Amino acid sequence: MAPIELFIELTLMPLIAFIVGMMMVLMMRRIAARIQRRIGPPFFQPLYDIVKLHGKRTQVSHGLIHDIGIVMAMGGYIAAETLLPVPGMNGIAEKGGLITLLYLMMIPSLGLALGVGQCANPNGSIGIARALTAMLAYDIPLVIVIFGVAYAAGTTNLVEIIATQQAGGFATWGVVEMPLLAIAGLIAMHASLGKQPFEIYIAPAEIATGPMVEMSGKYLGGLFVMQCFQLYTTSVLYVSLFLGGGTTWFDFLIKSFLVLAIPVSIAYLFPRYRTEDLLRLMWKWPVILGLIGLAFVM
Amino acid sequence: MIFSLLDELLIFSAATVLVALILGRGLAVGWMVTILYGGQLLVLIKMAALGYGGDPIASELSLSVMGQDLSWRFDALSWFFALITLVAALLTSWFSCGEWERKFKQQRGNVWLFHLAMALNVFTMLILLASGDLLSLFIGWELVSWAGFLLMAVAGGVATKAAIRYITYAVVGGMSIFGGIALVYAAAGSLQYEAILIAVEKMSTGQLWMLVLLFGSGFGIKMGLLPFHLWQAAAYAETPGPGSAFLGAISSRMGLFAILLVLVKLFGIVNIDSLKIPFTLIDARDLLAWIAVFTIIFPTYTALKQNDARYLLAWHGIGQGGYMLLGLVTANSLGAAGGLLHVLNYAACQAALLMAVFAVMHRTGTADLNKLGGLVARMPLSFLVLLTGIIGLAGLPPMNGFVSKWLVYRSLLEDGMPLLFLGTIIGTLGTILSVYKLIHNMFLGQLRVEHEQVREAPWSMMTPMLILAGTIFVTGLLPGIPLTWVSAALQTIGLTGPEITLGGIESSSGSLDMIWVIGVLFAGFGIGAVIFYSAGPSKRVHQLDNYAGGHFLTADVRYQYSDNFYSGLMHLIRGWYRGSFQWLENSITSLVEFLSLGMQGIYRRANSEFYLLSTALFIIAWVVF
Numbered sequence: 001m002a003p004i005e006l007f008i009e010l011t012l013m014p015l016i017a018f019i020v021g022m023m024m025v026l027m028m029r030r031i032a033a034r035i036q037r038r039i040g041p042p043f044f045q046p047l048y049d050i051v052k053l054h055g056k057r058t059q060v061s062h063g064l065i066h067d068i069g070i071v072m073a074m075g076g077y078i079a080a081e082t083l084l085p086v087p088g089m090n091g092i093a094e095k096g097g098l099i100t101l102l103y104l105m106m107i108p109s110l111g112l113a114l115g116v117g118q119c120a121n122p123n124g125s126i127g128i129a130r131a132l133t134a135m136l137a138y139d140i141p142l143v144i145v146i147f148g149v150a151y152a153a154g155t156t157n158l159v160e161i162i163a164t165q166q167a168g169g170f171a172t173w174g175v176v177e178m179p180l181l182a183i184a185g186l187i188a189m190h191a192s193l194g195k196q197p198f199e200i201y202i203a204p205a206e207i208a209t210g211p212m213v214e215m216s217g218k219y220l221g222g223l224f225v226m227q228c229f230q231l232y233t234t235s236v237l238y239v240s241l242f243l244g245g246g247t248t249w250f251d252f253l254i255k256s257f258l259v260l261a262i263p264v265s266i267a268y269l270f271p272r273y274r275t276e277d278l279l280r281l282m283w284k285w286p287v288i289l290g291l292i293g294l295a296f297v298m
Numbered sequence: 299m300i301f302s303l304l305d306e307l308l309i310f311s312a313a314t315v316l317v318a319l320i321l322g323r324g325l326a327v328g329w330m331v332t333i334l335y336g337g338q339l340l341v342l343i344k345m346a347a348l349g350y351g352g353d354p355i356a357s358e359l360s361l362s363v364m365g366q367d368l369s370w371r372f373d374a375l376s377w378f379f380a381l382i383t384l385v386a387a388l389l390t391s392w393f394s395c396g397e398w399e400r401k402f403k404q405q406r407g408n409v410w411l412f413h414l415a416m417a418l419n420v421f422t423m424l425i426l427l428a429s430g431d432l433l434s435l436f437i438g439w440e441l442v443s444w445a446g447f448l449l450m451a452v453a454g455g456v457a458t459k460a461a462i463r464y465i466t467y468a469v470v471g472g473m474s475i476f477g478g479i480a481l482v483y484a485a486a487g488s489l490q491y492e493a494i495l496i497a498v499e500k501m502s503t504g505q506l507w508m509l510v511l512l513f514g515s516g517f518g519i520k521m522g523l524l525p526f527h528l529w530q531a532a533a534y535a536e537t538p539g540p541g542s543a544f545l546g547a548i549s550s551r552m553g554l555f556a557i558l559l560v561l562v563k564l565f566g567i568v569n570i571d572s573l574k575i576p577f578t579l580i581d582a583r584d585l586l587a588w589i590a591v592f593t594i595i596f597p598t599y600t601a602l603k604q605n606d607a608r609y610l611l612a613w614h615g616i617g618q619g620g621y622m623l624l625g626l627v628t629a630n631s632l633g634a635a636g637g638l639l640h641v642l643n644y645a646a647c648q649a650a651l652l653m654a655v656f657a658v659m660h661r662t663g664t665a666d667l668n669k670l671g672g673l674v675a676r677m678p679l680s681f682l683v684l685l686t687g688i689i690g691l692a693g694l695p696p697m698n699g700f701v702s703k704w705l706v707y708r709s710l711l712e713d714g715m716p717l718l719f720l721g722t723i724i725g726t727l728g729t730i731l732s733v734y735k736l737i738h739n740m741f742l743g744q745l746r747v748e749h750e751q752v753r754e755a756p757w758s759m760m761t762p763m764l765i766l767a768g769t770i771f772v773t774g775l776l777p778g779i780p781l782t783w784v785s786a787a788l789q790t791i792g793l794t795g796p797e798i799t800l801g802g803i804e805s806s807s808g809s810l811d812m813i814w815v816i817g818v819l820f821a822g823f824g825i826g827a828v829i830f831y832s833a834g835p836s837k838r839v840h841q842l843d844n845y846a847g848g849h850f851l852t853a854d855v856r857y858q859y860s861d862n863f864y865s866g867l868m869h870l871i872r873g874w875y876r877g878s879f880q881w882l883e884n885s886i887t888s889l890v891e892f893l894s895l896g897m898q899g900i901y902r903r904a905n906s907e908f909y910l911l912s913t914a915l916f917i918i919a920w921v922v923f
Contacts, residue, residue, distance in 0.1 A: 010818065014825070054829075059836035062844075065674055065681075065742070067836070071826040079822030083815075092818060095811040099707055103694055104819065106730070110694065113734055114685075117742030120672060120841040122859035125743060129859070132734055133867045136727045143723045147716050156711065156808035200866070213845050218833035225829065275866025294716050 009089045010082050014229075017081040017236075020253065021228025022046040027257060028231070028264045035268045046228070053221030060216055062119045069115015070222035076107030077229035083158070084236055087246040090159050097156040098146060105233060108226055109135065112211060119214035127210020130275055131194070131201035137279045138191035138198075141286030145185040148294045149174055149241045162245035174242035180293030182242045184286040189234050190263035191282060197270035200278055235260040304357045304372050304428060307341045307380075311421040314338065318417040322410035328395035331413050335388040335420065342384055348377035349783040354790075357428065366489055368437075369430035374786035376427040378638070379548075379555050381783070382645045383427070386547040387420045389762035393653050394540035396758035398660060402538060408452060412538055415449035419544070426552055432479050432489040435556065439475060442552055443468040443520070449541045450533045457536035464533040467526060471519035478512035478560075481505065494564050506565065507573055510582050513560045520553030522616040523623070524593045525879050530616050531597075535608035539656035542608065546615050546652050547645040554622055554641065561586075563791040567629040586627045591718050594620030594725035596879075602732040602864065603875070607655040607665040610736055611648065614691060617725060618644045624722065625706040628713055631796040632805070636705025638784045643690065643698040643773060650766035651687035654680045657755035657763065658740060667735070671858045672745025672841065676752040679760055681741045686767040688733035690774070693726055696816040698774035701802065704810060712807065735863045744841055744858040775816050777802050 025046045033040030061067060082091040083101045096104070109131065116124040152174075153161045165173050175182040191198040201210045215223060235256045239245060243259070246252020273281065301309070314334040321327055345355060357370040372380070391413075394402075399409055422445040426438030443465070450461035483489055485505060486497030498506070515526065522530040534545050561570065573582035580588075594617050601613035618640070625637025657680045658673060659665045674681040690697035693704075703726065710719040754760070773780050778800035785795030797804040801813035842851040851857055862868060 010821075014822070054833035057834075059834060060843075061836035061838050062841065063675060063838065064678075067830065071823055071830050073826075074829060075819070075823035075826035077822070078825050079815075079819040082818045082822075092811075092814045095809060095814040097808040097810065099704055099711075099808075100695065100810065100815055103700060103704075104815070106694055107819070110689070110730075110734075114737075114742065117738045118674065119844070120742075120744040120857065121844050122743075122857060123845070125738060125859035128734070128738070129863050130866055132731050133864055136731060136867065139727055140720065140724065143720060144716065147711060147719050150711055151714055151716070154807060156708065208845065208847065218830060218836070221833065222826075222830055276870040279867065279870045291716075298714060298716070 006091075009091050013084070013086060013089055013091050014078040014081040016086065017077075017084075017232045018225070018228055020256070021230075021232035022050075024231040024235070024257065024260055025224075025228055027261065031261065031264050032268045035265070046224075050221050050224050053224060054218045056217035058216070059218055060214070061219075062214060065118035066115050066214075066219070069111045069113070069118065070219050072111025073108040073115065073226045074222050074229070076104060076111060077226060077233060079107070080104040080233055081229065084233060085159050085162060085240065085245065086236070087249050087252050093159050094157055098150055098158055098161070099156055101158070101237070102143075102146060106135075108230070112223070112226070115219075116211045116214070121214050123207040123209075123213040124211050126207045127201045127213070130207075131211065133275055134191060134194065134198065134200055134278060137282035138188045138286075141184050141282060141290045142188040142192065144287065144290035144294055145181045145188060145241075148178060148181045148290065148297045151294075152178065152297045158240055162240050165244035166247055170244070173244045178242070178293055178297060180289045180296065182293075184290035184293060185238060185242060186259075186262065187286040187289075188282070189238055190266065191278065193230065193234060193263060193267075195263060195267035197267070197273045198278055199267075199272045200275050231260060232256070300358070302355055302358055303341060303345050304355045304370065305359065307338060307345070307372075308357065308370075308421075308424060308428065310334070310338045310341055311417075311424050315414070315417040315421050318410075318413040322413055326395075327409070327413055328391065328399050331417055332388065332391040332395055334417075335384060335391055338420070338424075339381075339384045339388055342377070342380055345372060345377060348372060348374050349381070349786055351786045351789065356430070363433070366433050367431065368434045370425070370428040370434060371430045372428055373790045374783070375555070375558065375790045378783050378787040379551065379641070380424060380427050382551070382642055383420060383423050383548050386544050386645055386649055387416065389766060390540040390544040390547070390649060390653070391416060392762040393543065393656075393759050397756040398539060398656075398759060401660060407538060412449075412452050412541060415445065415452055416541060416544065418445040419449055419549070421445075423548070423552060427555065431491060432482060432494065432560075435559065436472075436475060436479055439552075439556065440472055442549075443472060446545065446549055449545065450537050452541065453536055453538050456532070460529070460532035460536050464529045467519050467529045471516040471526075473516075474512045474519075475516035478509050478516065481509055481512070491564060498565055498569060503573060506569060507582070510561065510565065510570060510573065514557070514586070517553045517556040517560070518589075521550045521557070521619050521623070522593070522597070523553075523589055523619070524596060525882060527593065527597055527616045528879055528883055531600075531609055531612040534615060535606065535612040539659070540653070542612075543649045543652035543656065546612060547649040550615065550619055551622070551641050551645070554619065554626075557623070558626065558791050562626065562629075562793070566792065567627070583627055583629075587624055587715075587718055590620040590624035590627065591721035591725075592620075593617065593623070595721055595728070598725045598728040598732070599871075600875075602728055602735070603868075604732075605667045605861075607658075607667055607670075607736055607740060608652070610667070610732060611651050611655065614729060614732070615644075615648055617729070618648070618691070620725070621703060621706055621722065624718065625702075625709060628706075628709045628715075629793060630709050630713060631794050632705045632712065632803070633709025634788050634793045635781060635784050635795045635803075636702045636709060638787060639705065639777070639780055640699070640702035642780050642784075643702045643770070646766050646769045646773065647687045647690035647697070647699055650683050650763060650770060651691060653759065653763045653766070654684040654687060655740075657759050660755060660759065661752045662749055667739040668860050670740045670746070670749070671743040671860065672741070673749060673752065674741040675745055676749065677741070677754050679764065680755055681737075683763040683767045684737055684741065686770050688737055690770045692730045692733050694730075696774050696812070696819055697770050698777065699770075701774060701777040701810070701812060705796075705803070708805075708808065731864060731867075739858075739860045739863070743860070744856070746856075747853050775812055776800055777812055 030040040354373040422441035429435035598617035604610040690699040693699040802810035
């Protein structure tokens with residue numbers, strides 16, 4: 001591939017991810033509004049929010065690491081997008097692969113954790129401790145799922161995993177071939193988004209929104225951007241593993257939005273679990289499903 | 299007589315011991331031995347051809363003891379381990395020069411003994427690495443054990459207790475190895491590697507099992523493999539700063555070196571594979587793999603509970619050993635390369651981490667995670683080193699630990715071992731949790747009043763720490779460089795390495811190119827920074843200018859969350875810490891005590907009639923039957 005082409009891909013992939021991510025935030029808010037019998041925000045509200053937060057006059061910093069943490073949180077996802085193939089663009093997906101992508105997606109969490117830590121607020125620190133605990137909870141089923149898919153495909157190369165599913169048509173989609181893993185993956189994905197009932201680390205009633213407690217202005221704006229990327233990355237990864245990726249942008253986006261709509265719709269119907277209940281739940285049902293699903297694959 | 303390079307190296311190393319012994323009470327001894335370690339490293343670099351597949355270098359010295367030929371030689375595997383050993387020795391010794399040494403003296407530490415013990419450790423390790431047959435291996439092994447004991451016991455007090463516990467384990471391990479050597483000798487009639495290689499082919503399954511168990515547990519004790527891991531954390535953590543960093547970085551890996559030499563090279567993975575455990579589906583290799591995974595998981599989650607930074611890291615040291623062994627027993631090209639590469643990567647991370655912790659301890663006087671906090675504002679460079687180290691230890695990109703763990707994961711994936719794979723990930727997640735606790739409780743959060751005046755660590759400490767941090771990053775960016783050495787080392791034990799590129803590996807089932815991964819990661823950070831910093835300036839506020847639910851914060855309010863850091867998690871898994879291994883150790887100790895009491899009783903009684911009667915009966919019985 002010509003370097004200039006690659007460069008354009010590497011630029012476009014995060015940019016598209018960001019725009020789609022904002023639309024996903026919008027969808028999430030609209031779904032919440034419908035469930036709560038409200039109208040919901042207008043189309044450009046996520047963009048307005050980001051611009052507004054970055055444009056605030058008072059920006060409170062607790063030190064350099066506070067700033068760097070936010071930069072890492074955004075930057076980690078921007079980098080992760082280049083490893084996530086989309087229709088017509090593979091970026092550098094073949095140079096990293098699935099495991100690298102999985103680990104790159106931890107960089108934003110690490111950045112956030114560092115930034116929050118520097119804020120010197122126990123609410124924030126408790127939030128991070130809970131967020132990391134949640135990660136320990138949902139990553140175990142998630143890893144079983146990833147192992148199953150990679151083993152079945154015989155590769156960790158996402159491009160090939162998608163190509164195999166597309167070549168064989170619907171019957172070879174991950175969700176048809178490995179339905180149990182797909183269900184386990186969906187539950188793990190829901191928890192990884194940190195939405196209710198797995199919202200243990202935000203928990204406004206308990207720890208004053210946890211990690212966000214000292215975040216304002218562009219710091220909160222940075223986290224908003226991070227959330228856009230997070231929604232996009234999680235759902236696109238799921239689509240790539242189980243729903244055959246996208247042959248065109250049209251079906252790619254439809255699949256991604258539909259997948260995301262499932263956890264989001266569930267989220268606004270449930271209250272929050274306690275931390276240990278989340279662990280118990282995650283280590284039981286999705287793990288059992290995942291292991292049985294894995295046994296079918298092996 | 300013309301000396302080979304290996305002789306030069308060993309003589310240089312022996313000279314270092316002598317200098318430490320004779321001039322050790324003089325001024326600037328630290329600098330002197332540091333320079334001498336540098337000299338040793340230079341000689342080792344002169345042997346660099348070994349790392350690229352050069353011919354082994356033999357020592358001119360060879361002895362014959364009771365008909366046994368003793369010889370010493372260096373091959374790629376020895377060179378790889380020696381490189382880590384000497385770099386670790388150079389940097390940790392550098393760390394000890396100047397201010398650390400002065401403070402150690404003030405605290406009534408014995409600087410002379412410390413430097414002597416360090417030099418002895420390095421010397422004995424080189425002898426072990428150079429061993430050319432099983433007997434010289436055993437001699438080197440025992441020397442390393444006792445040198446380690448000396449270094450661990452330097453600090454006195456709690457450290458001595460830990461060191462005695464260590465040496466008890468080490469002696470048991472030594473005996474088990476000796477037993478193994480005796481068996482090998484009986485079977486092969488020689489202790490030369492070539493003769494053993496031939497004899498192994500004819501050994502029965504029972505013999506091979508016995509040998510695998512004897513050597514495995516003997517060497518495994520040094521590595522801290524389950525269930526022999528209990529001695530390690532305290533012994534390493536209580537050693538004086540730079541010594542702890544040195545031991546933590548490389549000492550246990552001598553066990554791995556010996557396992558590679560004996561179990562992999564001499565007995566061969568294929569032979570070990572054929573040892574089935576009756577009535578189960580697993581063989582000796584699976585057994586080793588599962589021991590490795592449990593060695594990853596249990597110590598890692600014990601580390602999570604620690605409230606002392608040194609202990610936390612020392613427990614992780616045990617856990618990380620599991621990744622190395624696991625990668626190597628998979629014995630495919632990816633896993634073996636990952637396991638061996640992890641020795642280097644882990645050594646750099648662990649040394650950097652322990653040095654950062656000891657730098658903090660040097661300035662604040664404590665490593666208690668509940669008594670620190672907010673130090674990033676006072677010791678930013680130490681923070682940077684610790685951050686680099688924890689990212690490497692946890693195995694996240696862009697640091698080197700990611701590459702070696704990636705290789706191990708990939709090999710398990712390729713071999714289709716989901717449960718082992720899951721085990722390694724559980725270990726990695728536990729590592730991430732506990733290293734965040736480490737960095738948060740030391741460097742983030744609220745700065746304590748008593749630490750307001752703390753300064754950054756002195757340059758004598760900072761320089762080696764920064765060099766290590768640089769190493770962690772560069773070997774993560776260009777893993778091809780160390781992987782070349784790893785490939786050469788693997789060839790000497792009969793394994794093959796993967797296809798290497800400068801940025802990682804090339805494989806048909808998924809490649810890795812760290813240059814690209816790190817490139818986009820930093821580009822991402824760059825874009826993130828542009829978005830963030832283009833949004834106008836922010837105002838720096840004091841740490842007490844903080845949300846406190848309507849209260850005002852004052853300097854005397856401890857506004858830091860550090861104790862029972864993962865309370866939600868602990869709520870669930872607290873009951874799972876049963877201390878079974880401690881129980882096992884205690885029961886063995888009690889058993890030994892009971893037996894020795896019984897023996898004592900028989901002797902003390904001095905009942906001559908009883909002895910006479912029993913002896914007479916014994917003789918009669920012998921004559922009659």
